[in-house]
Amino acid sequence: MSLHSDPFFRTFHALRIKGFAKAEVVAEVADLPLVIVEEHLADLQAR
Known part of the structure; x- marks a missing residue:
């Protein structure tokens, strides 16, 4: 049984794993659409 993680968490976690990376790479790692990432x-930049 797989768990579905919050998309924002997946983006944040992928960014932590990759460090400095293009949005396309983060989207691929997070398995999310580029527009969402x-x-x-x-949102993270605005914080």
Whole structure:
């Protein structure tokens, strides 16, 4: 049985794993659409 993680958490975790990376790479690692990852990254930048 697999658990579904929160998409924001997946973006944040992928970014922590990859460090400095392009949004496309973070989206691939997080297995999320690029547009969602870009929204999450913008939200993180605003914090």
